[in-house]
Amino acid sequence: MxxxxxxxxxxxxxxxLLQQVCLVHHKGRPDLFKFGAKKYTxxxxxxxxxxxxxxxxxxxxxxxTVLGYAFCIFQQHLNNNILTDIKTLYxxxxxxxxxxxxxxxGSSLYQAVLAFAREQGCYNVTLNVWxxxxxxxxxxxxxGLKPQKVGMEVIL
Numbered sequence: 001m002x003x004x005x006x007x008x009x010x011x012x013x014x015x016x017l018l019q020q021v022c023l024v025h026h027k028g029r030p031d032l033f034k035f036g037a038k039k040y041t042x043x044x045x046x047x048x049x050x051x052x053x054x055x056x057x058x059x060x061x062x063x064x065t066v067l068g069y070a071f072c073i074f075q076q077h078l079n080n081n082i083l084t085d086i087k088t089l090y091x092x093x094x095x096x097x098x099x100x101x102x103x104x105x106g107s108s109l110y111q112a113v114l115a116f117a118r119e120q121g122c123y124n125v126t127l128n129v130w131x132x133x134x135x136x137x138x139x140x141x142x143x144g145l146k147p148q149k150v151g152m153e154v155i156l
Contacts, residue, residue, distance in 0.1 A: 001067065001105065003112040006049050006056035011042065013066025014058065017095045028132030031155070039093075057112055059096070059105050068096035068105045070113050074120070086123035089113065094127070110143050 006014060018039050025033040040048065048054045048071070059068040071093040077083040091113060096106045117125050126148060129136045 001059055001061060001108065003057055003059050003109060006058045006069065008046060008049060009064070010058050010060070010066050010069075011045055011049070013060075014045065014056070014069055015042075017066065017069055017097060018093075020098050021093060021095050024133060025130060028130055054092075055116070057109060057116070059109050066097075067100060068094070068109050070094045070109045072113060072116075074122075075126075087121055089117040089120065089122045089125050091125060091127035106139060107143060 015038070019036075022033060022037055022039060023035075026035050026037075049056055053074050055072050057070045057072070058066050060066055070091055073090045073092050075088040075090050076085060078085050091110075094106065094109060094113075096109070114125060127140065127145070128151070129140060131137070
């Protein structure tokens with residue numbers, strides 16, 4: 001397995017995994033997530049692949065098949081009134097193909113993201129996870145992540 005920055009040739013595999021993530025979210029919160037929707041158009045995905053402020057990492061096999069990905073976004077609040085100027089790498093999305101989970105691909109992707117964040121001088125790595133996605137919560141807890149803040153709602 002190889003972990004590297006995503007390239008345009010990875011788009012088909014990335015899109016397949018984005019659909020899996022969308023379905024997980026739809027099943028957990030059909031009131032919020034549309035069935036069969038696509039998070040990014042192909043043009044949006046191409047732009048993100050080439051945006052150094054939004055690196056995407058892919059795990060691929062020897063044939064170049066995308067096994068998993070991690071979408072990341074650099075965040076920094078320079079000269080903010082209340083927040084310090086720390087540099088954060090936010091994991092917007094991390095997914096491993098549902099048919100091959102349990103082979104440590106996700107943990108390898110996560111460790112690669114941590115190494116990249118350290119190389120880039122980041123203070124921390126953050127992410128959000130939907131409370132209905134209990135398997136993701138367990139995975140992130142096993143990776144050592146702890147709650148930073150909690151989003152709450154009331155449905156009217």
